[in-house]
Amino acid sequence: xxxxxxxxxxxxxxxxxxxxxxxxxxxxxxxxxxxxxxxxxxxxxxxxxxxxxxxxxxxxxxxxxxxxxxxxxxxxxxxxxxxxxxxxxxxxxxxxxxxxxxxxxxxxxxxxxxxxxxxxxxxxxxxxxxxxxxxxxxxxxxxxxxxxxxxxxxxxxxxxxxxxxxxxxxxxxxxxxxxxxxxxxxxxxxxxxxxxxxxxxxxxxxxxxxxxxxxxxxxxxxxxxxxxxxxxxxxxxxxxxxxxxxxxxxxxxxxxxxxxxxxxxxxxxxxxxxxxxxxxxxxxxxxxxxxxxxxxxxxxxxxxxxxxxxxxxxx
Amino acid sequence: xxxxxxxxxxxxxxxxxxxxxxxxxxxxxxxxxxxxxxxxxxxxxxxxxxxxxxxxxxxxxxxxxxxxxxxxxxxxxxxxxxxxxxxxxxxxxxxxxxxxxxxxxxxxxxxxxxxxxxxxxxxxxxxxxxxxxxxxxxxxxxxxxxxxxxxxxxxxxxxxxxxxxxxxxxxxxxxxxxxxxxxxxxxxxxxxxxxxxxxxxxxxxxxxxxxxxxxxxxxxxxxxxxxxxxxxxxxxxxxxxxxxxxxxxxxxxxxxxxxxxxxxxxxxxxxxxxxxxxxxxxxxxxxxxxxxxxxxxxxxxxxxxxxxxxxxxxxxxxxxxxxxxxxxxxxxxxxxxxxxxxx
Amino acid sequence: xxxxxxxxxxxxxxxxxxxxxxxxxxxxxxxxxxxxxxxxxxxxxxxxxxxxxxxxxxxxxxxxxxxxxxxxxxxxxxxxxxxxxxxxxxxxxxxxxxxxxxxxxxxxxxxxxxxxxxxxxxxxxxxxxxxxxxxxxxxxxxxxxxxxxxxxxxxxxxxxxxxxxxxxxxxxxxxxxxxxxxxxxxxxxxxxxxxxxxxxxxxxxxxxxxxxxxxxxxxxxxxxxxxxxxxxxxxxxxxxxxxxxxxxxxxxxxxxxxxxxxxxxxxxxxxxxxxxxxxxx
Numbered sequence: 041x042x043x044x045x046x047x048x049x050x051x052x053x054x055x056x057x058x059x060x061x062x063x064x065x066x067x068x069x070x071x072x073x074x075x076x077x078x079x080x081x082x083x084x085x086x087x088x089x090x091x092x093x094x095x096x097x098x099x100x101x102x103x104x105x106x107x108x109x110x111x112x113x114x115x116x117x118x119x120x121x122x123x124x125x126x127x128x129x130x131x132x133x134x135x136x137x138x139x140x141x142x143x144x145x146x147x148x149x150x151x152x153x154x155x156x157x158x159x160x161x162x163x164x165x166x167x168x169x170x171x172x173x174x175x176x177x178x179x180x181x182x183x184x185x186x187x188x189x190x191x192x193x194x195x196x197x198x199x200x201x202x203x204x205x206x207x208x209x210x211x212x213x214x215x216x217x218x219x220x221x222x223x224x225x226x227x228x229x230x231x232x233x234x235x236x237x238x239x240x241x242x243x244x245x246x247x248x249x250x251x252x253x254x255x256x257x258x259x260x261x262x263x264x265x266x267x268x269x270x271x272x273x274x275x276x277x278x279x280x281x282x283x284x285x286x287x288x289x290x291x292x293x294x295x296x297x298x299x300x301x302x303x304x305x306x307x308x309x310x311x312x313x314x315x316x317x318x319x320x321x322x323x324x325x326x327x328x329x330x331x332x333x334x335x336x337x338x339x340x341x342x343x344x345x346x347x348x349x350x351x352x353x354x355x
Numbered sequence: 356x357x358x359x360x361x362x363x364x365x366x367x368x369x370x371x372x373x374x375x376x377x378x379x380x381x382x383x384x385x386x387x388x389x390x391x392x393x394x395x396x397x398x399x400x401x402x403x404x405x406x407x408x409x410x411x412x413x414x415x416x417x418x419x420x421x422x423x424x425x426x427x428x429x430x431x432x433x434x435x436x437x438x439x440x441x442x443x444x445x446x447x448x449x450x451x452x453x454x455x456x457x458x459x460x461x462x463x464x465x466x467x468x469x470x471x472x473x474x475x476x477x478x479x480x481x482x483x484x485x486x487x488x489x490x491x492x493x494x495x496x497x498x499x500x501x502x503x504x505x506x507x508x509x510x511x512x513x514x515x516x517x518x519x520x521x522x523x524x525x526x527x528x529x530x531x532x533x534x535x536x537x538x539x540x541x542x543x544x545x546x547x548x549x550x551x552x553x554x555x556x557x558x559x560x561x562x563x564x565x566x567x568x569x570x571x572x573x574x575x576x577x578x579x580x581x582x583x584x585x586x587x588x589x590x591x592x593x594x595x596x597x598x599x600x601x602x603x604x605x606x607x608x609x610x611x612x613x614x615x616x617x618x619x620x621x622x623x624x625x626x627x628x629x630x631x632x633x634x635x636x637x638x639x640x641x642x643x644x645x646x647x648x649x650x651x652x653x654x655x656x657x658x659x660x661x662x663x664x665x666x667x668x669x670x671x672x673x674x675x676x677x678x679x680x681x682x683x684x685x686x687x688x689x690x691x692x693x694x695x696x697x698x
Numbered sequence: 699x700x701x702x703x704x705x706x707x708x709x710x711x712x713x714x715x716x717x718x719x720x721x722x723x724x725x726x727x728x729x730x731x732x733x734x735x736x737x738x739x740x741x742x743x744x745x746x747x748x749x750x751x752x753x754x755x756x757x758x759x760x761x762x763x764x765x766x767x768x769x770x771x772x773x774x775x776x777x778x779x780x781x782x783x784x785x786x787x788x789x790x791x792x793x794x795x796x797x798x799x800x801x802x803x804x805x806x807x808x809x810x811x812x813x814x815x816x817x818x819x820x821x822x823x824x825x826x827x828x829x830x831x832x833x834x835x836x837x838x839x840x841x842x843x844x845x846x847x848x849x850x851x852x853x854x855x856x857x858x859x860x861x862x863x864x865x866x867x868x869x870x871x872x873x874x875x876x877x878x879x880x881x882x883x884x885x886x887x888x889x890x891x892x893x894x895x896x897x898x899x900x901x902x903x904x905x906x907x908x909x910x911x912x913x914x915x916x917x918x919x920x921x922x923x924x925x926x927x928x929x930x931x932x933x934x935x936x937x938x939x940x941x942x943x944x945x946x947x948x949x950x951x952x953x954x955x956x957x958x959x960x961x962x963x964x965x966x967x968x969x970x971x972x973x974x975x976x977x978x979x
Contacts, residue, residue: 064881065800069808072793072852076815079827079849084818086826100829140718147714160962161719164726167958167965171912171928172950176725179732179943185740187728187747194746208743229721237969290819293912297932311821318825319917328825335822342814407872428878440869444891453887457878505878 091329097322109325118305119330122313126334129309130288133227137235137284138277144232145239146265166233174297177226181212181298188212216306219299223307226298227288234287235280242276243269278348282341289341290334310334357418357431357508358383358541359404364413366399373399375565376413384539386532388556390546392588396565397545401511404543405434418508428457433502434511437518439494441486447473447497448482454505472500476534491519492527499531503538510535510542516551528554549589553577561585579683580605583690586683592641595655596685597626598648602696605683608641608658614674616665621678628655628675630667642667646675726954729947733758740943758944762935767922768949771930774840778926779905781844786851786904787897793852794859795885799871809860816853820913823849831918838921846914851904858903858967862896863889899967906961909953927953 094105113119148159165173180186189209192198200206213219246269254264270277292311295301301308301316310333318327359381366374374396381387389397402408404415406427415422422430433454442450451469460468473479476496486494495515502510516524516531532555535542546552552559553573560570561584569581580586580594586605587593595611597604614625629652630644640659645652657675659665667673684693731747732740734754745751762768793812797805827846828837836842866889874884890897915929922934931949935942961968 061800061881065796065805068792068796069801071789072812072856075789075848075852076812079830079846080815080818080823083823083826083830086829087823090826143714144718147711147718150711152708152711152715158715158719160958161723162715163722163962163965164954164958165722167906167961168726168954169910169912169928169957171932172954173725175932175946176729176950179941179947180725180728184743185747185943190743190747232718233722237965241966241969286817286819290821292821296916311819314821314825315913315917319828324825324829331822331825334819338817338819338822342817345817346810346814405872405876407875426880427872427875428880432876434873434876436869436873438867438869440867440873442870442873442888444888453874454877457883501877511876 087328087332090325090327091332093325095324097324100324105325110329113326113329118308119310119313121305122301122308122310122330123333125307126289126309126311129223129227130285133224133231133288134281134284136224136228137231138281140228141232141235141239141280142270142277144236145243146269148236149240149243162236163233165230170230170291170293171297173230174226174294177222177229178213178298181222183209183211183214186210186212213299214303216303219303219307223294223298226294227291230294231284231288235284238280238283239273239277242273242280245276246272275348279345282345282348285341286338289337358385359509359543360416361400361404362414362416364400364403364415365411366396366403366408367411372565374403374410377562377565377567379560379567379570381541381543382557384541386535386542386544386555386557388544388546388552388559389562390549390552390556390559390588391562393547395562397547397562398513400562401434401513401543401545404509405432405511406430431508432511433505433507433509435495435498435502435513435515437514439486439498439515439518441489441494441497441501443486445485446482447478447484447486447489450486450497451482451501451504454501458505468504469500472504475503475538476500492523495519495527499534507540510540512542512544514546514548515544516546517548524551531555549591553589561588563588579692581692583685586685592656592658594683595653597646597653597655598650598687599696602687602693603685603690605685606677606681608656610677610681611655611657611675612659612677613657613663613665613667614676616663617676621680623676623678624682625674625676626655627672628657629672630669632669633667635661637661640667726951729951733944733948733951735944737944758942759948761942762945762948766945767925767930767934768945770923771925771927771934772953774925774930775909775927778840778843778847779908782847782851782908783901783904785844785848786855787900789848790852790855790859790900791890791897794856795863795889797856798860798863799868800881809857812853813857814853816850816857818850820850820911824913824917827914828917836918838919838924840919840924840926842918843908843911843915843926846918847908847911850911851907854907855900855904858900859893859896861970862893862899866892899964902960902964903968906957909957 089102091110092104092106093102094109095102144162148155148162180188186209189198192204192210193202193208196202198204198210199208204210210218212222250268250272254268259268290311292309292315295307295309295312296315299307301312310330314327314330317323317330321327361377361379364374364377364379365372377396377400379400389400391397399408403410404417406422406425406429410423417430417432427434442453445453448469451472452465455465455468469482470479473482476499478493478496478500481489481493481497486497489497495518498515516527519527528551544551544555553576556573558570558572559576561568561576563584569576569585571579576585577589580589583596583603583605587596590607592608594605594607597606611626611628617623626646628642628644628646630642632643634641634643638661640661640663642657642659644655644657646655647653659667679695682695684696685691686693728747731750734756735750735758736752736755739745739750739752740747742751797809797812799805801808831837831842831846834842834845836845870888870892871884874888875881879887909927911926912928915926916933919925919929922930925934927949931946931953935946935949
């Protein structure tokens with residue numbers, strides 16, 4: 041009898057502990073925090089340690105060499121080119137995305153027949169796994185069979201005696217300038233849908249009474265656009281662009297599939313350079329050090345996102 | 356059945372004392388109303404009793420046992436929320452059966468119990484419906500049935516009528532009170548509506564700024580207010596307060612009558628009442644004006660039944676009187692009731 | 699004809715969206731045509747690439763399905779996706795509930811911190827993680843991806859779920875507490891059934907995010923039989939300099955379209971999450 045009563049009371053006591061929110065809250069949060077600490081926090085620390093060592097796949101002992109590895113990385117001309125390219129690709133493609141996305145968002149925020157199919161098609165570049173999307177571009181930009189080249193030839197713009205030169209192909213990915221252009225094109229293509237849907241959400245969150253007031257005031261389309269719509273949407277446009285910046289700045293798939301950094305490293309970016317050094321070349325220290333250069337920009341952008349997003353909440 | 360009691364109960368949210376030292380004890384089977392303006396701590400007090408909040412200090416007793424630290428489910432209480440909090444994904448039947456499931460009752464018993472509760476509230480035909488298919492009044496009954504079915508020792512009701520429209524509220528008030536009388540379970544009822552409080556409560560506890568200002572029957576609260584807050588919070592329009600040299604003089608508008616038509620033998624006090632405005636409200640007439648006070652004039656209101664056709668015009672002065680026994684006296688500094696003064 | 703709501707009148711709207719739709723879909727359109735082309739049709743530069751100069755053929759689909767490891771890659775991706783979804787739910791649901799309800803003021807700060815983890819890109823971490831994977835003996839095994847993918851699905855899904863949980867009235871849970879249930883009982887019996895749309899959203903996103911992932915899969919797994927679709931298709935259907943273009947395009951289209959359809963259904967939730975709108979539910 042006493043034992044039973046005792047057992048009942050301990051059971052309820054344990055039950056009551058689970059009722060205590062100060063206790064239950066951290067317990068439920070623990071697995072997620074642990075997962076993130078072990079598989080994000082720890083690798084991040086490792087990345088910093090690696091960049092201060094000379095670790096390679098062949099010699100995985102962690103010998104500290106101070107800033108020597110970082111110095112070697114920075115002095116490599118390919119790294120310098122990669123750093124510059126990373127910024128140029130990101131800034132140019134996101135500037136394009138901002139302008140094109142704004143136009144497209146204005147169009148998509150209206151109601152018209154068959155909107156869903158247009159929306160589906162326009163969203164394809166974002167919703168498709170990026171490696172598979174990029175490989176279809178690789179085929180679009182093929183050195184011999186590019187359908188773009190064929191169209192240019194059909195319009196007599198390409199080929200012997202045509203304005204674009206005597207060659208029968210443009211070699212999109214074979215010439216440095218064109219490869220550069222192609223990478224920017226694919227990045228823009230890929231990020232445009234996300235920026236557009238975020239901006240459409242921003243447009244639809246402009247209160248109806250403001251829209252009505254503008255209509256009553258008889259403002260022209262352009263005046264309304266520049267004096268009402270764009271100022272009101274500034275925070276959300278900033279958020280859209282900043283996400284684009286993060287995804288483009290840190291992306292390596294487009295370059296990896298399209299050009300592998302070529303021709304002769306002219307389209308190399310930090311992430312691909314880190315991959316070729318660290319994974320394919322086995323130099324973990326230099327790879328980690330290269331990738332770490334992504335971090336300051338990432339941090340800055342994240343801070344900006346938080347600041348703008350507070351002002352741009354759309355439900 | 357049991358009584359609920361609090362001793363020196365406090366609840367602080369940061370620097371704010373939502374409940375600031377409450378000593379309260381219900382009687383067996385009583386309908387106790389917690390009345391006060393929004394933010395006075397009445398809902399927090401109810402949530403403390405329910406176990407949804409943990410007190411900063413003090414004790415809560417239910418049926419003579421200290422229940423501090425016990426989770427809500429171990430307190431033998433039932434609660435009806437202002438929103439009714441019906442489970443949207445369950446039928447009415449499952450809503451009512453939900454507390455029984457927690458007790459591990461067998462399905463047959465559950466069915467019997469649910470039907471008993473449903474018939475008590477007249478909602479048998481709604482059992483297979485979902486909450487979204489119910490009207491406001493029906494939802495309220497389902498919430499009551501769900502509270503009833505556990506046969507709790509205490510009912511806690513948090514403004515359960517405030518989501519009903521005005522017409523429905525009057526009949527729901529009546530039903531709820533009769534229902535409580537019939538089952539006889541001790542009930543703590545939170546409201547900011549003095550009409551509900553006066554009409555339903557066996558006793559009313561008036562709360563303000565986290566403290567209980569007065570507890571008593573509706574008659575006591577209305578006629579013998581303990582301080583100026585209670586005096587002016589109850590009654591519509593509220594009690595007139597006229598400033599005198601070292602005290603405040605209080606009288607109810609319905610006791611403030613024109614001298615010419617008042618036929619009273621008792622001792623009276625007469626005021627010169629300068630009328631500024633007259634409002635006709637159908638059954639009543641409200642006369643707004645000013646009377647002479649200690650520091651210049653004080654505003655006052657008189658409420659005359661429509662059956663008194665005595666002509667009153669704005670802009671003119673009249674003699675109004677009050678029976679001495681209807682005068683209340685309050686301390687100027689503390690607002691507390693004091694004994695009669697010489698006028 | 700112009701106003702702020704309409705923005706533009708009908709005709710230019712159709713013009714603009716058509717232009718953009720062509721730009722967005724052109725590579726897929728080209729891929730769709732390519733996958734049924736005969737070699738001799740495809741590899742003749744003079745032929746109109748958008749027409750079938752020879753009758754269409756299914757031989758490259760046959761090659762893809764029966765003479766490559768494509769189906770193996772599909773299976774691997776589905777397997778990884780399913781396991782990651784399960785891990786994500788098991789970890790993210792309690793975490794999100796805790797942040798939404800139990801942790802008070804610092805819950806929201808911590809929620810934002812967790813969301814920021816989603817923005818940490820694979821390119822920053824794949825090198826040290828490749829060592830962690832090697833030390834755990836998971837190199838060249840798809841289990842390495844099962845382990846690592848939750849690092850980005852958990853933050854994003856926790857964030858989304860937090861918004862969903864916050865949108866459920868507190869009264870309902872408190873009612874369950876009063877009705878005789880524990881916190882966990884109230885969670886399981888009231889909050890979870892009411893969050894089914896949110897949980898479904900999270901399942902879809904966790905799944906599509908794993909289908910999209912490429913870098914970890916590329917860095918950790920180099921054995922054909924363990925590869926995912928993204929990596930398998932882009933590495934295995936290329937032999938040296940020889941591309942099996944028709945099969946490659948077939949694989950790309952066959953995977954892209956279902957994933958895109960799935961993603962599309964829930965895209966608005968995704969956007970709400972990214973703009974922190976999820977805070978308000």
